[in-house]
Amino acid sequence: MSDEHRLRTEGYSLFYGSFRALxxxxxDIPANAITSIIGPSGCGKSTFLxxxxxxxxxxxxxxxxxxxxxxxxxxxxEDVVALRKKVxxxxxRPNPFPKTIFDNVAYGPxxxxxxxxxxxxxxxxxxxxxxxxxxxxxxxxxxxxxxLSGGQQQRLCIARALAVEPEVILMDEPASALDPIATLRIExxxxxxxxxxxxxxxxxxxxxxxxxxxxxxFMMTDEQRAGNLVExxxxxxxxxxxxxxxxxxxxxxxxx
Amino acid sequence: xxxxxxxxxxxxxxDLVMKSIFRISAFASVxxxxxxxxxxxxxxxxxxxxxxxxxxLTGTEWRPGQNLFGLLSMIAGSGLVTLGAIVLGLPLALGxxxxxxxxxxxxxxxxxKPSIELxxxxxxxxxxxxxxxVLVPLVRGIDYPGNAGFGLLSASIVLAVMILPTIASVSEVxxxxxxxxxxxGALALGSTRWETIRKVILPAARSGILSAVVLGLGRAVxxxxxxxxxxxxxxxxxxxxxxxxxxxxxSRARTxxxxxxxxxxxxxxxxxxxxxxTGVILFxxxxxxxxxxxxxxxxxMGSSR
Numbered sequence: 385m386s387d388e389h390r391l392r393t394e395g396y397s398l399f400y401g402s403f404r405a406l407x408x409x410x411x412d413i414p415a416n417a418i419t420s421i422i423g424p425s426g427c428g429k430s431t432f433l434x435x436x437x438x439x440x441x442x443x444x445x446x447x448x449x450x451x452x453x454x455x456x457x458x459x460x461x462e463d464v465v466a467l468r469k470k471v472x473x474x475x476x477r478p479n480p481f482p483k484t485i486f487d488n489v490a491y492g493p494x495x496x497x498x499x500x501x502x503x504x505x506x507x508x509x510x511x512x513x514x515x516x517x518x519x520x521x522x523x524x525x526x527x528x529x530x531x532l533s534g535g536q537q538q539r540l541c542i543a544r545a546l547a548v549e550p551e552v553i554l555m556d557e558p559a560s561a562l563d564p565i566a567t568l569r570i571e572x573x574x575x576x577x578x579x580x581x582x583x584x585x586x587x588x589x590x591x592x593x594x595x596x597x598x599x600x601x602f603m604m605t606d607e608q609r610a611g612n613l614v615e616x617x618x619x620x621x622x623x624x625x626x627x628x629x630x631x632x633x634x635x636x637x638x639x640x
Numbered sequence: 641x642x643x644x645x646x647x648x649x650x651x652x653x654x655d656l657v658m659k660s661i662f663r664i665s666a667f668a669s670v671x672x673x674x675x676x677x678x679x680x681x682x683x684x685x686x687x688x689x690x691x692x693x694x695x696x697l698t699g700t701e702w703r704p705g706q707n708l709f710g711l712l713s714m715i716a717g718s719g720l721v722t723l724g725a726i727v728l729g730l731p732l733a734l735g736x737x738x739x740x741x742x743x744x745x746x747x748x749x750x751x752x753k754p755s756i757e758l759x760x761x762x763x764x765x766x767x768x769x770x771x772x773x774v775l776v777p778l779v780r781g782i783d784y785p786g787n788a789g790f791g792l793l794s795a796s797i798v799l800a801v802m803i804l805p806t807i808a809s810v811s812e813v814x815x816x817x818x819x820x821x822x823x824x825g826a827l828a829l830g831s832t833r834w835e836t837i838r839k840v841i842l843p844a845a846r847s848g849i850l851s852a853v854v855l856g857l858g859r860a861v862x863x864x865x866x867x868x869x870x871x872x873x874x875x876x877x878x879x880x881x882x883x884x885x886x887x888x889x890x891s892r893a894r895t896x897x898x899x900x901x902x903x904x905x906x907x908x909x910x911x912x913x914x915x916x917x918t919g920v921i922l923f924x925x926x927x928x929x930x931x932x933x934x935x936x937x938x939x940x941m942g943s944s945r
Contacts, residue, residue: 437828444745468830475828479821482844492829495839541825548829 390415390552390582391436396450397610398431398440405431407610408450411601418574418583420593420619423603424634428611429586432603433554436584437471438464454552469496472545476557478537480529480544485512485521488529488540492548507547515543516573535566542573553577555585559592571596590635594623602631677923684920687913696917702875704903704911711918713877717792717893720878721871722860724796724889725803730853733804737811737852742837760805768869771798776870784890785881790872793889798866803856810855814848815841851936858929861922864897873898896922 391413398406406428413419421429431440438459440446452459459467469492480488489508490498498504508525512518517539521532529540538558545553555574559567574583574596587593593600600622602615615628626632687696691709699710736756740749771794780789818841826836842849872892880887894902900915900922907915 439824439828442824442827465830465832468828473828475821475824477821479819479825481822481825481840491826491839495829495831495835544825544829 388415389413390455391584392453392456393435394451394453396435396452397448398428398435399447399449400443401445401447404608404610406435407606407608407612409611409613410450411613411616413582413584414599415582416578416580417598418578418585418596419599419601420597421584421586421601421603422588422590422593422634423611423614424605425588426609427603427605429603430556432611433556433584433586434473436552436554437468437473439473469548470550471552471554472548472550473554474538474541474545474556474558477561478534478541480532480537480540482528482530484526485529485532485540486525489543489547492544496548508543511543511547512540514546514577515539516569516576517543533566535562535569538562538566538570539573542570542577546577550581552582552584555583557586557588560588567592590623594619602626602628602634604630604634680916680919680923684913684916687910687917688920690910691914691917696914697921700877702899704907704914707910709910709914709917711896711899711921713875714894714896714899714918715921716878717871718861718895718897720792720888720893721795721799721867721895722857724792725799725860726853726857728796729800729803729856730807732800733807733852733856734811734849736804736808737815737849738837738842740808741812741815742833742841756805756808759801760809764802764863764866765869767798767802768866771795771866771870779890782890784887787881787890788872788892790870791890791892792871792878795867795871795893795895796889798870799860799863802863802866803859806859807852807856810852811845811849814845814852817848818844847936847939851933854929854933854936858926858933861925861929862897864895864901867895868898868901871895871898873902875899896925 389412393409393411396406396409397404409432421433423429434440435448435452436454436459440448441464448460454462454467454470459471481491483491486508489511490504493504493507498507509518509522512521517536520536521527521540529537532540538561542553542558559570562570571592574585577583578598585593585597597619599617600619601613602622603611604614606612615622615626615631617627622631623635626635687709691699696709696711697715698712699708700712701708701710702713736752740752740756744752775794775797776789778789779791779794780787822840822844823836826840827833831839871894873894874892875894876892878888878891878893880891896918900918904912904915
């Protein structure tokens with residue numbers, strides 16, 4: 385399965401007005417694997433991640449060139465709602481809605497037309513189980529999501545994304561606001577989820593990238609401060625025998 | 641005492657003076673409210689004693705010449721016109737608030753927002769004039785028994801426009817204070833913009849919007865001159881002459897505020913005291929409405945992190 389490519393960019397660049405934030409990125413992201421994007425702050429990691437579900441479009445003045453493909457289809461030619469149904473996202477800070485736990489998970493299915501109550505309840509349970517949260521909240525589904533701990537809130541956000549039954553899950557530093565134990569739980573969860581999903585995760589934590597991901601993309605800014613993809617490969621190779629000098633310098637902590 | 645210490649004392653003295661000046665201004669405004677309240681209450685007390693609170697509140701006849709002082713028809717008038725204004729004005733005002741907070745690009749907002757603020761600054765007598773000259777003749781065109789144009793419908797429309805700026809601005813602020821993370825989360829799940837607004841943003845801004853409505857209510861209940869100019873001012877229980885319930889809005893009516901303003905000039909004795917009693921009732925009503933709004937706003941501040 386894992387040599388199949390689900391996401392692909394071809395000569396992809398992104399501009400904020402006239403400023404080039406991402407420069408000519410071409411990469412293949414394998415299916416049913418975890419790909420981490422690492423690099424120093426401001427290198428465009430998050431912007432690149434947000435390209436896959438077109439969240440950058442919310443910022444006025446954004447312009448792109450090149451292509452981003454999901455299963456061979458150009459995502460910019462697709463309906464954005466249909467795209468985001470296939471490509472879910474988990475944010476840096478847990479952002480459950482101020483609703484009950486149940487309503488948070490049921491939100492996505494409901495807007496996409498789920499009516500049947502029994503089916504919805506089953507889907508909510510399955511999503512919470514897959515996000516390793518079910519046992520902790522099964523008796524409190526009508527409690528406000530804001531009453532949960534930070535780690536639980538983040539797993540709830542993962543469950544909320546899973547309930548839409550996406551193919552790809554994007555994660556923007558999903559553990560950076562969490563304590564070490566909650567972080568560990570999220571990392572364990574990722575290993576279980578990659579059986580079913582293609583996962584792309586941005587992290588500033590290199591140990592985390594080395595621990596959890598199968599593939600790693602290293603990004604860095606050039607002299608014009610535009611984000612470039614320096615190197616992409618299996619995580620083991622990137623961390624042991626990087627081909628590019630800059631990757632080696634970053635991995636060994638010489639800058640960044 | 642050392643020189644240094646004397647210098648410090650002088651500094652403290654200026655602090656002390658300023659502090660008491662500010663304190664006096666703060667206390668003065670509180671004192672004014674309390675004094676006005678007490679004054680109205682003192683003037684109204686004989687009316688409450690002689691007529692009785694219950695009779696004032698539930699009596700349907702207001703005939704000062706025969707010593708009949710029942711305020712129920714005016715309470716109904718104020719209540720109905722306020723209800724009408726909210727029903728007509730809320731969708732428009734909320735739409736305005738949503739548009740300014742969520743939809744409008746900066747340059748359009750730059751036109752809409754000052755216009756709405758300008759609307760808030762127009763003196764209410766101008767709204768009354770507009771109602772009298774434009775709305776009343778239009779409403780008169782509706783074929784209905786006893787319809788003269790002056791009445792609850794015209795008054796509700798005028799009032800709806802008058803409370804629009806309050807509700808629109810306060811609900812805009814409430815919607816703006818919804819954290820952007822909710823918006824992003826909803827969009828990332830594949831919500832359309834409208835689904836995001838309806839299912840995530842408006843529920844999150846609910847208590848703020850509710851307090852906007854309550855503030856609008858307060859403004860509506862207190863409005864006087866514009867109401868006098870369009871509502872007809874007849875002392876009568878609003879009724880639907882044609883029998884159908886909505887027809888009640890084509891009835892003439894009088895508001896509590898209008899009652900005081902129209903009659904105070906020539907009122908003496910118990911009549912005058914009964915008008916002060918009307919004022920006490922209004923005062924209490926506004927106090928209840930404002931503290932509700934305050935409580936709701938405190939809650940909306942607490943819930944948005």
